[in-house]
Amino acid sequence: MKREPLDPENPFAVPSPLPYGLPDYSRIRTEHYRPAVEYAMAEHRAQVEMVASDPSGPTVENTLVALERAGRTLHRVLTAFYNQSSADSSPELDALEEELAPRLAAHRDAIHLDQRLFARLEALVAQVEAGTLTVEPDTAWLLERTHTAFVRAGVRLDAAAQERLRALNARITTLETVFGREVLAATNAAAVLVTDEAELDGLPDDARAAAARSARERGHESGWLLELQLPTAQPQLVTLRDRGLRERLHRASSSRGLAGEHDTRATLLELARLRAERAQLLGYPHHAAYVAADATARSAEAVGDILGRLAPAAVANARREAEELTAALHEDHPGATLQPWDWAYYAERVRSRARSLDETALRPYLELDRVLHQGVFRAATALYGLTFTERTDLVGYHPDVRVFEVHDVDGSGLGLFLADYWTRESKRGGAWMNNLVDQSTLLGEPPVVVNNLNIPQPPDGRPTLLAWDEVITMFHEFGHALHGLLSAVRYPSQSGTEVPRDFVEYPSQVNEIWAWEPQVLQAFAVHHETGEPLPSAWVETLLAGRQDGEGFKTTEYLAAALLDQAWYRLAPDEVPTDPEQVEAFEAAALERAGVAFAPVPPRYRSAYFNHVFSSGYSAGYYSYIWSEVLDADTVEWFRENGGLRRENGDVFRARLLARGGSIDPMAAFRDLRGRDPQITPLLERRGLSAAAGA
Template sequence: MRLNKTLLTFGLAAVLLQMPTSTDAQTTAGGRQNPLLQKSSLPFGAPDFSKIQESDYLPAIEAAIKNQRENIQKIVSNKKKPTFQNTILAYEESGVLLDKVTSVFFGLTSAHKTPVIAETQKKVSPLLTELENEISFNQKLFERIKYVYDNEYKKLKGEDQRLTEVIYKSFVRSGALLSPEKMERMKAINSRISELQQQWGNLLPAATNAAVVWVQNKEELTGLSDADIAQCKKDAESRGGKAPYCIVIVNTTQQAILTNLQNRELRKKVYEASIHRADATNPDYNTFPIVTEIAKLRAEKGQLMGYKNYADYSLEKTMAKNSKNVNDFLSQLIKEYTPKAKAETQAIEQYAQKTEGKDFKLQPYDRFYYSAKMKKEMLNITDDEVKPYFNIDSVQVNGVFYAAHRVYGLNFKQRKDIPTYHPDMKVFEVSDKNGKPLALFYSDYFRRPTKRGGAWMSSFAKQSKQRGQLPIIYNVCNNAKAPEGQPSLITWDEVCTLFHEFGHALHGILSDCKYNTLSGTAVARDFVEMPSQFNESFASIPEIF
């Protein structure tokens, strides 16, 4: 069951926001109103980061949890026969305030986890897990939901029927039909997994930040462009200057910088820093015990729910349905792809042997480097020669936004008046071809130590007609920011990533649903990548390219 629905509120939501949350929670120690518990005056109800302080999150979340508990109690205390309106819809709207606050807070835990935010997360996670367990195993609440599902479901239409089904099945999947003994065990498993996931979430970014490779001499960076060397110098300065240069490890196992790095020993260091960033090589950042315990607990959870394994339990909500279908698909893919992969690897190794000798054995840290050289010889082009055409600002406006305008009639206007949680971010108002406002879109493209690796889309508010809420969507990436006064250039792969993540953003921006639970990217996990991959294909269309 998903309690963090990430939304902001109007309409009925605004009424719920007026419900008492205690004066202490709404005001801070200095007597100021907690902005997270007040209705935002900004367009679309956007979070006002010019007013929100890091110390506001914990009391706001505590107040919002109290608010949802009160709303749930009203549902279970209702003496009237359970109906869609007084049970399903009431439950759907019970966590409006909590959704509002946590959608902002968890945006920061991924993209700007300062020490204060990290400490707050430690305190918040067990509170939310406790609430989730409390609601998931509230038998009086489930009885009312089940009554509506059993007696009213077939009479309902459209989204009303779908919402009833989703909510009922979410309770069942959480264990509402388990015996009391199994419920207690499930609660314990949920709590422990939450603790472990938080530990992992804190440890991995710290491990990645600690895995930088320090470089003493510029000569060791031979092969890199002047811009890349300048970036290495900037990264070293921002991380304490233990050496004149450093190579920052990014999210993926392979590191793009290996494409041009001539020094083989340094390539090896970078690769090994990447693959060993969070294993027993450095006991301070060993995630193996965490992952092992999570896997065991998930296996037990799957078995408690009557499944052979956790994979089958997890996949039930996807298009794939079960682990057999997934394994069959992967086996077929491996069968078809392996000969091609082996042939490609052999070709790269043979190419490298022309200059390195016949005894040269291609290693994982060599592949990018010699593949790029081979590509240059065959096609007379390199990624570095392409990068000057891809200024990230131009890619966003003249590529990503242009494609959305041509395909969907969307228009984008930058809103410099709307505050953000970091100065690198940009905000755009999205409107349709007639100028009707549709959404706000935030972009946060540059890496920093407080941001986890990777690229993703999420929302400060999901679209909901019931709540009168237009979507507030954001994309986060980890591109290198150029030194002051220079354009930030990105590779073709990074261009594709911008288009890909904006495909997810469009899924949220163009959502047209009545209920928050059903809107935006609330679809099967293995379908959610379809809009993003579809949008990624526009990057290579000549008119856009």
């Protein structure tokens, strides 16, 4: 690739001059990305070629460290690009991402299939094993992981197999981009327009106002637009009294991608087939085995064991819950069958009767800004001594983005945190964390991290009031942010969340517990108009109801995780070829796994399962429950040591968060806990102990 100079007017021509290396989105335009990527790829290849062709014998410095330093311009451009394409996309960005996907796959292959580089790595591994080279633990782990990455990328395959592998990688990355784009389009198109306000009976005033705003922004002169979130279950179903509208909303959600202009079925089938072929090419029976082998699970069988152990107990709990909800349903609709669109509404009715507290009453006490400052940030201050200052002088990639400078306990600047909480048509669904700058002492770079949620935006001047699940999501995603912000590693590839997929959710799930901590909860749960704290009886009720609905929650999650495994345990010739077979495959897979319970559909159906067909969780959606084993066990550790205390935060930071991916993650867990993880705390948390035989 010819290395043309980059226009000095391009914002990527030099590192960002902004604090902490924040990308200068005030100057970045769509037209800047393509030339910057092309230049940066050529630069990276030249840097790698210098390593590969170095006549000197391989050393840590001229091979491992040199590879870590290489490609930093490309990394800067792509982190800015992918962040924007996921959170504030456009047709132009979508087209560019699809164009670049196969080129970037080829670029990665050119590096990982370079026999000269691999020979240098092999030589270093041999020296370490022979005892002639002694390295620091983080360098030893970097060598092991880099060597493994080359092997898993196919460097040991023959020329013909590598040629096929390159073609597979190029096509897979293109299809991932296509799937994500079409899911976003399908989700936007499936939003439900309501023209009769009477149908909105039960929807809180703030949510109704947000729906009216959405309708105007999407070009409707009147009405209310109920925009969809990525999971099957939609939050409006909790309060909408009109059963017909609830059904319309559920059917709109659960049918995304199954037909029409944004049908994703052919794309997901090709992805499943090509990933299966690639896995077999690399020596694995299927893609699930390939993924698990490089995770803490180590095998697809281990994944199957934990999912299989939990599923019967979860479904049994869901069936018991359904009996109670059916009785409530019959009060309004005698003889009716409980449907998926009824579950959330009647679960809330049953819960409010039992607990004297419902979602509508709770929302005025959960104002977004107060939850952020007096909840999310307050817990981080109590645990780690961090403080946060909003930097209105710094701008993000969209006007909704807020930028906060994070200060360490000694007052020094630690990094930047970007908060992007409102939904919009240009943002993909769900909630996630991105790195814009990876922490690294080697490069002298502090972290810059982003949290994205999809909360409906109220009209100007109105507060953003949250559902309790949205509060938990804020704490969860900030747990990922802390993993990035508190990283203290040498090598950029080991920064923060650069850990196995089935470990990365662990710190974020631990952080959820502080939403329930009474001293934190009482600080952020304050009425947005009166300033009155959440009544103490309500706090007790909220805490007492933590296990409410766990049968539903666990079953809908496990159904999605088992569906993911079902797709990726297929050999290439076992993947259906007709898109019309997708729904039948789903039904059979759920039945076979024992989670086919009609009132509780999977959290994601295949046609909009963005996690596993577009976002890096293919055959890895089990990671949440796998990580929750570690999380629940760690919560016990916090409780045993006094809970929300600086001393505990300092230990958790030093032994786990700060280490990022610089150590075997299970070794970090054992260093914290003093033993291997135990599943009992998870079973108790989810109300599964008796049914699971614990």
